Structure formats: C-alpha cells, structure tokens
Amino acid sequence: MIDGRVLDASALIAFARGTSLYAAAAVWTAVEESIVLIVPSTAVAATWTELTDEQQPVLDVVLNLPVTVVDDLDQARARTVGQLGGPQADAHAIACAQQRRWPLLTADPAHYARHEQTGVDLEPMT
Numbered sequence: 236m237i238d239g240r241v242l243d244a245s246a247l248i249a250f251a252r253g254t255s256l257y258a259a260a261a262v263w264t265a266v267e268e269s270i271v272l273i274v275p276s277t278a279v280a281a282t283w284t285e286l287t288d289e290q291q292p293v294l295d296v297v298l299n300l301p302v303t304v305v306d307d308l309d310q311a312r313a314r315t316v317g318q319l320g321g322p323q324a325d326a327h328a329i330a331c332a333q334q335r336r337w338p339l340l341t342a343d344p345a346h347y348a349r350h351e352q353t354g355v356d357l358e359p360m361t
Contacts, residue, residue: 239271239335240358242297243328244281245342247274249360251286251293257360261340265302272303273335275327277316279305306331321349329355 240261242250249255250262265272274297282294297303308316308327319326329350332339338358341347347357 237271238268239273239337240265241273241275241328241332241335241337241339242278243275243339243341244278244285244324245346246340246360247278247282247294247297248285249342250297251282251290253293255342255360258340258342261360262297262300266300269302272297272300273306273331273337274298274303275306275324275331276308277324277327281324319350319353325350329353332356 246258250258262272264270279298283291286294298305306312306327312327312330315330316323316326319329325346328339329347332355333353338356339347340358340360342360344357344359
C-alpha cells in the first residue's frame with residue numbers, strides 16, 4: 236500500500252518560509268521513506284502569492300521532489316471541489332485527502348471545521 240500525505244497551502248507556506256520544523260521534517264521524511272506528497276494545484280497558487288521572491292525557489296524545491304505529485308484542478312476535480320464548498324484551496328486539499336484516505340498536513344486545522352463530516356484526518360503542524 237502506498238503511503239502519503241496531502242499538504243495544504245499553510246503547510247507549503249510554513250515549509251517555504253522555514254517557520255515550521257514539523258513541515259520540514261514531514262517533507263524530508265517523505266523523501267527518505269518514499270512517502271508521496273500530494274500538493275493541490277490551488278494550494279500552489281495560494282502559496283505563491285504569499286511568498287517573497289527569496290522564498291519562491293523553496294516552494295519549487297518541494298514541487299520538484301521525486302515524491303511530490305501536484306493534483307491538478309481538472310474538470311472532475313473541480314466539480315468535487317465545488318460540491319465541498321468553501322475556499323477552493325481548502326476544498327481541493329480536502330478532496331485530495333478524502334479520495335486517497337491520507338492525512339492532510341496543515342498549520343491551521345480549525346480552518347477545516349466546515350469539512351469535519353468528510354472523515355479526513357487532519358495532521359496539525361504543532
């Protein structure tokens with residue numbers, strides 16, 4: 236069975252800014268242990284706008300890791316995201332985690348209160 240995690244925008248921002256040892260450990264452990272990291276494309280967009288020019292290359296590092304898979308917002312995924320409601324980046328992250336039954340790594344678990352019924356396990360970066 237393939238193991239993995241979904242990273243939301245808050246996790247990507249924390250990694251790129253270097254503000255979370257937890258985020259860094261999760262990413263580098265994934266590389267060492269071949270754990271797949273799913274990154275919703277909407278989270279990439281949301282993260283990009285929050286980073287400085289110096290931090291953006293760090294995001295590129297995560298996106299180009301051999302264990303990283305960017306989940307595109309294609310037609311089918313867009314419908315699922317729309318049905319979940321709320322901010323697109325959050326709903327996209329929930330949809331990715333729900334489909335794979337993988338935990339969602341986030342710096343802000345309270346942000347997902349509206350999605351409690353989805354059965355997604357949130358992994359707070361504390």
